[in-house]
Amino acid sequence: MNRIAPIRTVIFFLLFIALLAPPPVSASASFSVVSEDQFFDSEGVRIRFIDVGPRDGEPVLLIHGGFSNLDSQWIRSGVIDALDEAYRVIALDLRGHGLSDKPHDPEMYGNAMVLDVVRLLNHLEIEKAHIVGYSMGGAITYRLVADHPRLVISAMPCGTGYGPPSQVRTEMLERVAKSLEESGSIRPALDHYVTDGSLTEAQVDRIVESTRESNDTMALAAVVRSIPRLRPDRAKLEANQVPCLCIIGENDPNREALDAMLQYMPHLEAKVIKDANHMTAYRDPQFIASIVSFIGMHDSEAASDDGSR
Numbered sequence: 001m002n003r004i005a006p007i008r009t010v011i012f013f014l015l016f017i018a019l020l021a022p023p024p025v026s027a028s029a030s031f032s033v034v035s036e037d038q039f040f041d042s043e044g045v046r047i048r049f050i051d052v053g054p055r056d057g058e059p060v061l062l063i064h065g066g067f068s069n070l071d072s073q074w075i076r077s078g079v080i081d082a083l084d085e086a087y088r089v090i091a092l093d094l095r096g097h098g099l100s101d102k103p104h105d106p107e108m109y110g111n112a113m114v115l116d117v118v119r120l121l122n123h124l125e126i127e128k129a130h131i132v133g134y135s136m137g138g139a140i141t142y143r144l145v146a147d148h149p150r151l152v153i154s155a156m157p158c159g160t161g162y163g164p165p166s167q168v169r170t171e172m173l174e175r176v177a178k179s180l181e182e183s184g185s186i187r188p189a190l191d192h193y194v195t196d197g198s199l200t201e202a203q204v205d206r207i208v209e210s211t212r213e214s215n216d217t218m219a220l221a222a223v224v225r226s227i228p229r230l231r232p233d234r235a236k237l238e239a240n241q242v243p244c245l246c247i248i249g250e251n252d253p254n255r256e257a258l259d260a261m262l263q264y265m266p267h268l269e270a271k272v273i274k275d276a277n278h279m280t281a282y283r284d285p286q287f288i289a290s291i292v293s294f295i296g297m298h299d300s301e302a303a304s305d306d307g308s309r
Contacts, residue, residue, distance in 0.1 A: 040123045042116045048099040049092040053084035058299050059126045062091040065135030069098030082288045102219035110229030114143045130295050132156040134282050139230045146236035154298035158247040161258030180221035184212040196251040244268040245294045249276030
């Protein structure tokens with residue numbers, strides 16, 4: 001696996017992936033993954049999930065990023081297709097997204113999103129799972145590794161990282177939240193996050209409008225305001241024994257924050273996808289291949305072969 005060279009400035013932001021995808025649709029639409037939507041109650045918040053693949057397969061739980069949902073992040077990208085023949089694959093719509101409930105209070109997000117994942121595993125009577133998250137889903141994955149390691153076989157907190165707290169990040173989150181509250185626009189996020197010239201002005205306008213039309217933007221603003229409360233305890237990450245892999249685009253600004261983590265998390269590896277950015281990395285064939293390979297290296301069959309568990 002690649003280790004990322006040190007970069008001077010540590011700036012991190014967790015959200016805003018899959019924005020070029022069409023608006024959310026049911027998982028039972030014309031994709032090869034077909035599953036009836038299921039719902040469970042997470043302390044009064046209704047959470048949508050799907051559960052596909054063999055019931056005796058080792059569980060893999062997928063956590064999408066901000067402004068996304070399980071359909072655009074995991075079904076349309078082909079990730080579930082690549083996993084559900086051999087593994088039991090569970091994916092959820094985070095609160096505030098997709099078909100799950102959408103509170104407008106920032107206090108209803110943050111660590112509550114981490115606990116939604118814990119409760120879903122408990123609801124399904126799953127003791128341990130491989131966890132794959134992207135962007136904000138990657139942040140939630142880091143929190144699971146730090147706070148609930150007994151639930152995690154292996155972890156892939158992709159497209160994200162944690163550096164020292166940053167005033168730049170704090171101010172940018174405030175701009176995004178205010179923009180969502182005042183006009184329903186994610187333009188400040190795109191201006192910050194897509195800096196490699198890969199989007200035309202017309203594409204930016206289309207993304208802004210599509211996101212406004214297909215989401216509850218006040219709920220998304222509440223999600224943005226809760227992001228600082230997702231920061232994991234560094235000491236717990238330093239002591240972590242769970243094998244972790246972050247797959248990230250070469251042009252993703254979060255590489256800078258990930259570099260800081262590679263210095264103090266001995267069980268964290270990085271895979272960099274050449275020429276990809278934050279919005280394109282998870283659609284790259286290397287992304288799927290790396291997930292399948294990493295899970296295969298750490299599933300129970302591999303562990304029994306090398307006697308590590």
